[in-house]
Amino acid sequence: MRYAAIIAVIGLACMVGCVSQGLEEGCAMEGERFSQVYTEYPEHCCVGLTEWDSGFDTSISIADECYETGLLAGSPIGTCINCGNMVCEDIENPCNCPEDCVGKSKSDFLSIEEFCQGESWSQTFSEACEETIRGFPLCELCVFITTEPVSGELTTQGYVYDDELGYGFEYPDGWEFYINVDKDVEQCDPLLYYEDYNCVDFPDENIKKVVSFEKKISITGGAYVSVEIELTIKSAADLQEVKSEFIEGLDRSGIPILNETAISVNNTSGYDILSGTPSWKLRQVVFFANGTAYVFKYSSQDEFYREYEEIFDNIINSFVITSPN
Numbered sequence: 001m002r003y004a005a006i007i008a009v010i011g012l013a014c015m016v017g018c019v020s021q022g023l024e025e026g027c028a029m030e031g032e033r034f035s036q037v038y039t040e041y042p043e044h045c046c047v048g049l050t051e052w053d054s055g056f057d058t059s060i061s062i063a064d065e066c067y068e069t070g071l072l073a074g075s076p077i078g079t080c081i082n083c084g085n086m087v088c089e090d091i092e093n094p095c096n097c098p099e100d101c102v103g104k105s106k107s108d109f110l111s112i113e114e115f116c117q118g119e120s121w122s123q124t125f126s127e128a129c130e131e132t133i134r135g136f137p138l139c140e141l142c143v144f145i146t147t148e149p150v151s152g153e154l155t156t157q158g159y160v161y162d163d164e165l166g167y168g169f170e171y172p173d174g175w176e177f178y179i180n181v182d183k184d185v186e187q188c189d190p191l192l193y194y195e196d197y198n199c200v201d202f203p204d205e206n207i208k209k210v211v212s213f214e215k216k217i218s219i220t221g222g223a224y225v226s227v228e229i230e231l232t233i234k235s236a237a238d239l240q241e242v243k244s245e246f247i248e249g250l251d252r253s254g255i256p257i258l259n260e261t262a263i264s265v266n267n268t269s270g271y272d273i274l275s276g277t278p279s280w281k282l283r284q285v286v287f288f289a290n291g292t293a294y295v296f297k298y299s300s301q302d303e304f305y306r307e308y309e310e311i312f313d314n315i316i317n318s319f320v321i322t323s324p325n
Contacts, residue, residue, distance in 0.1 A: 030082045037076040045080035052096045054079040059095045061107040062115045065279050066095040068254040070133035116142035136253045137280040140299055165209060165233050167294055170318035172311050175213040182208050206235040227300040227308050236293040242286045243271050250275050266320045281305040289321045
């Protein structure tokens, strides 16, 4: 009778515990692959395991933060991981299992400096950030220089009007600025040098002008991080068109929307959207009038974003639409 009771207890324990050990029929165990496309693999992981879409996942972890890379991957095969057991296994990381791996030195890169000074940035992502994944939070991590910025007067100061395109706003004092103007707006030659602006043949024919502001801030290790504000003037059908472009772009890059609202500044309607991660923020504000969209973008690492947000607010609140020549 005693042995029968022991066997019954063991049987009951197996009914409860064998599921977590992956012994139910037709499922993939920890570390094994699953697929709903290829029949040689089980369709799902066993109960208690997490289905990680490893065949599609090209994200990387840097200093316990997860970043989308925009790299192409399309294998419909996943991997089963035991996420949530407080142990960061070899195949787990802060991207696929943050609850087990954050704070345990399991990131692909342990610091931003390690990533930015390595071959992954210099050979892959620096070029991609100029082209296919421009605007991704990953691209903002390495926006620094390793030499002292040129001293001297950096910007114009005070209120500036553009009579050609019909707008005005207060420039930030003490920031470097760069102006790119479409060749058809200024009737200029992109092959020639112009002292006041760069003459550009924009690939997007709707863009008329881009004004960029940059604040370089000294950080550890002799490097400098940049805070950037950009104004793009472009043709658009209406405000909703630009709003949709914002949302679609954020969705493609995997950047979560934190807040969005309709605004009105100096009798001009606009839209204000904040997105980002705990370590990086992107704010986009657009005004629309007479078939033209005026798009402001402000981005930086979170601590610097908060430090200079008031300057961006002053720019937005000073913006006015004038009558173009």
